[in-house]
Amino acid sequence: MTVARKREGEAMTSDGEWAVILGVTGGTGGAVARALARSPGLNVFGMHRGHYPEQAEAVARDVQGAGRRCHLVQSGAATPEEVRRGTEELATVAGPRSVRVLVHAIANASYGHFFAPGRKRFEPAHFRKTFEAMSDSFVYWTQALLDRDLLADGARLIAFSNPMVDSVVTGWGLVSAAKAALEQYVRHLGHEIGPMGYRVMMLKFGLVDTVAVQRAFEPGEWARVRREIAAGTPARRLSTVEEVARVVSFLAGPEGEWFHAATIDLTGGQTGALLDGIFNPRRLDEPG
Ligand SMILES: NC(=O)c1ccc[n+]([C@@H]2O[C@H](COP(=O)([O-])OP(=O)(O)OC[C@H]3O[C@@H](n4cnc5c(N)ncnc54)[C@H](OP(=O)(O)O)[C@@H]3O)[C@@H](O)[C@H]2O)c1
Numbered sequence: 350m351t352v353a354r355k356r357e358g359e360a361m362t363s364d365g366e367w368a369v370i371l372g373v374t375g376g377t378g379g380a381v382a383r384a385l386a387r388s389p390g391l392n393v394f395g396m397h398r399g400h401y402p403e404q405a406e407a408v409a410r411d412v413q414g415a416g417r418r419c420h421l422v423q424s425g426a427a428t429p430e431e432v433r434r435g436t437e438e439l440a441t442v443a444g445p446r447s448v449r450v451l452v453h454a455i456a457n458a459s460y461g462h463f464f465a466p467g468r469k470r471f472e473p474a475h476f477r478k479t480f481e482a483m484s485d486s487f488v489y490w491t492q493a494l495l496d497r498d499l500l501a502d503g504a505r506l507i508a509f510s511n512p513m514v515d516s517v518v519t520g521w522g523l524v525s526a527a528k529a530a531l532e533q534y535v536r537h538l539g540h541e542i543g544p545m546g547y548r549v550m551m552l553k554f555g556l557v558d559t560v561a562v563q564r565a566f567e568p569g570e571w572a573r574v575r576r577e578i579a580a581g582t583p584a585r586r587l588s589t590v591e592e593v594a595r596v597v598s599f600l601a602g603p604e605g606e607w608f609h610a611a612t613i614d615l616t617g618g619q620t621g622a623l624l625d626g627i628f629n630p631r632r633l634d635e636p637g
Pocket residue numbers: 371372373374375376377378396397398399400401424425426427453454455456457482509510511512553554555556557558559560561562
């Protein structure tokens with residue numbers, strides 16, 4: 350594990366509260382880091398495996414530009430051992446009970462099929478990788494932060510989901526399954542640690558333009574997917590990572606106190622009109 354950015358002579362105790370962001374160099378994780386540094390004004394401890402060094406530099410620059418500390422660790426953050434090492438390092442920069450928000454923004458899934466002749470089949474290693482990265486690690490981090498007494502009073506633990514969990518998109522079955530498990534983890538954790546004052550929630554948002562989704566399509570296909578999803582969304586556009594990040598800031602602040610043990614829908618109705626698109630090929634706002 351290497352520390353990608355640490356100020357010369359940086360104090361080993363926190364001078365404020367922290368956001369822990371897993372997948373901090375991604376589209377969503379990066380936007381959330383910037384937003385939380387501004388409001389409610391948190392230092393950022395972020396983890397990523399190093400595929401996007403320019404984004405890591407940019408996140409560190411922007412967080413520090415907002416007057417907050419940024420400590421990025423270049424390492425996986427999904428396996429129990431990675432979580433153990435990550436929280437060990439976190440404890441050297443953040444004081445006890447100083448983590449205000451945990452945001453799980455890791456995207457690392459296998460694509461394939463459960464049984465489709467002639468198509469790539471999911472093997473046990475695909476299940477393990479996807480579940481560990483996309484869902485189980487949220488629980489590992491929660492456990493480790495509690496074990497080390499790093500969570501601030503009333504801390505918020507935030508996971509992300511997408512509308513696929515309510516649908517069937519062939520090829521993406523393991524993503525849906527992992528998100529479904531994550532939703533249950535959020536509900537159960539909510540009941541287990543809610544009485545201690547912590548808040549656990551899942552934010553479900555629609556397609557946003559990030560590496561994770563772009564990588565899943567050929568460039569031309571991606572343009573078509575974007576266009577068709579925008580057309581089926583009531584606002585007639587995709588949401589942005591900045592819009593998602595602003596909601597995370599809100600949830601992290603005092604106004605977010607009562608969001609708990611639940612999935613919050615931020616999809617903007619993105620998949621609500623799938624049947625409408627079949628029944629009525631011409632949309633209401635198209636010329637008749
Ligand atoms: N994009 C969407 O349309 C959308 C919609 C709804 C929900 N979401 C959810 O939002 C979250 C973030 O998605 P995104 O689209 O922002 O992803 P993204 O842009 O691809 O970023 C993923 C981030 O995770 C890091 N990462 C991947 N595997 C990791 C691991 N094992 N340990 C530590 N870091 C790891 C990546 O950096 P390295 O590869 O360098 O590690 C990167 O920083 C995911 O939970 C996704 O399901 C996304």
